[in-house]
Amino acid sequence: xxxxxxxxxxxxxxxxxxxxxxxxxxxxxxxxxxxxxxxxxxxxxxxxxxxxxxxxxxxxxxxxxxxxxxxxxxxxxxxxxxxxxxxxxxxxxxxxxxxxxxxxxxxxxxxxxx
Amino acid sequence: xxxxxxxxxxxxxxxxxxxxxxxxxxxxxxxxxxxxxxxxxxxxxxxxxxxxxxxxxxxxxxxxxxxxxxxxxxxxxxxxxxxxxxxxxxxxxxxxxxxxxxxxxxxxxxxxxx
Numbered sequence: 454x455x456x457x458x459x460x461x462x463x464x465x466x467x468x469x470x471x472x473x474x475x476x477x478x479x480x481x482x483x484x485x486x487x488x489x490x491x492x493x494x495x496x497x498x499x500x501x502x503x504x505x506x507x508x509x510x511x512x513x514x515x516x517x518x519x520x521x522x523x524x525x526x527x528x529x530x531x532x533x534x535x536x537x538x539x540x541x542x543x544x545x546x547x548x549x550x551x552x553x554x555x556x557x558x559x560x561x562x563x564x565x566x567x
Numbered sequence: 568x569x570x571x572x573x574x575x576x577x578x579x580x581x582x583x584x585x586x587x588x589x590x591x592x593x594x595x596x597x598x599x600x601x602x603x604x605x606x607x608x609x610x611x612x613x614x615x616x617x618x619x620x621x622x623x624x625x626x627x628x629x630x631x632x633x634x635x636x637x638x639x640x641x642x643x644x645x646x647x648x649x650x651x652x653x654x655x656x657x658x659x660x661x662x663x664x665x666x667x668x669x670x671x672x673x674x675x676x677x678x679x680x681x
Contacts, residue, residue, distance in 0.1 A: 485667045496571075496657050496672025497610070540608055548666050552600065552659075553615045553625065555670070560608035 455480040457545050459558030466533050467566050474561045476543035477525040483545040486526050487555075488517060491540040501528070504548065530563075538565045570594050573658050573673035580648055581681055588643045588676045590658030597663035599641040600670070603627060604655040616641060617663065648680045 456479040466472045478486075484505035489497035503510045503517045503526065510517050514533075519526040526545075530537055543558040571592040580586055592599065601614040602625075612625030616635040630652070631645050641660075645652055657675045662668040 487667070487669070489670075495674050496659070497670070498672065499669040502667070502669075542608075542610065546667070551663075552598065552661050552668070552670055553612065553623070555612075557610045560610075562608070 455483055455545055455554075455556040457543060457556045457558045459543050459561060461561060462559065463562045463564070465564045465566055468533055468535065470533055472530045472533055472537070472563055474528045474541055474543070474563070475525060476527070476545075476558050477523075478545040478556075479524065480545070480547075481524065482547045485546050485548045486517070486519060487544050488515075488528050489542045489544065489557075491542065491560075493539070497540075497542060533565045535565050535567060538563060571658060571660055571671050571673040573656075573676050575676060576674065577677050577679075579679045579681065582647075582649055584648050586645050586648055586678070588656055588658075588678070590641045590643070590673060591639050592641075592658075592660045592671070592673075593639060594660060594671065595638065596660035596671070597638065598661045599635065600659040600661075601625075601631075601633060601641070601643050602657040602659065602672075603629065604657055604675070606654075610657070614643065648678075650680045653678060653680050 459476045487502035490500045491497040516529045541561045546555045574589045597618040603611045611627035613629040614633040658673045659670040
């Protein structure tokens with residue numbers, strides 16, 4: 454089955470600086486990679502996703518990059534703000550599978566220092 | 568705002584008690600899921616359902632059971648709670664027919680068994 458590793462487990466960044474979270478996956482059949490953000494006291498929420506037919510996707514201050522050859526993908530947050538403080542999860546699956554086959558990373562606790 | 572609701576938010580209960588965690592969604596989603604989130608943040612799928620009268624076990628073995636009698640309702644039951652069941656339980660739903668449709672999570676139930 455799929456195995457997703459996520460690093461770092463904790464990350465502290467000065468407000469305004471950039472944050473990068475990295476994930477690797479093991480199954481070459483995986484081609485869909487979502488990122489979820491979990492704020493304190495809430496459930497995770499999808500913030501961005503990428504499919505294997507593109508190498509990068511941006512949405513305002515967040516971007517995700519994918520390197521299929523190396524089997525790794527990363528989340529980039531620029532101009533960080535206090536509201537970016539949360540736990541972030543990467544995940545991977547194949548598009549012909551449902552969410553029941555979605556494998557999550559172990560999470561990164563991001564703290565933005567004012 | 569996610570239209571998926573979990574009750575109670577917090578529950579402290581003694582060993583041996585029977586409990587039911589409630590989950591309801593108003594989005595008409597066919598697929599629903601239960602995840603267990605341990606203190607280390609990892610998300611583990613314990614049950615899922617494709618629709619009414621469908622229930623499946625997830626990757627993580629669990630002593631809990633689920634039922635799906637109505638589309639909007641997916642309760643989780645522990646017949647005899649034990650301290651090892653102490654965890655956060657997250658319910659989620661998604662559209663069935665769309666590939667890789669986002670998971671919509673509730674805000675969770677934090678269960679403590681003493």
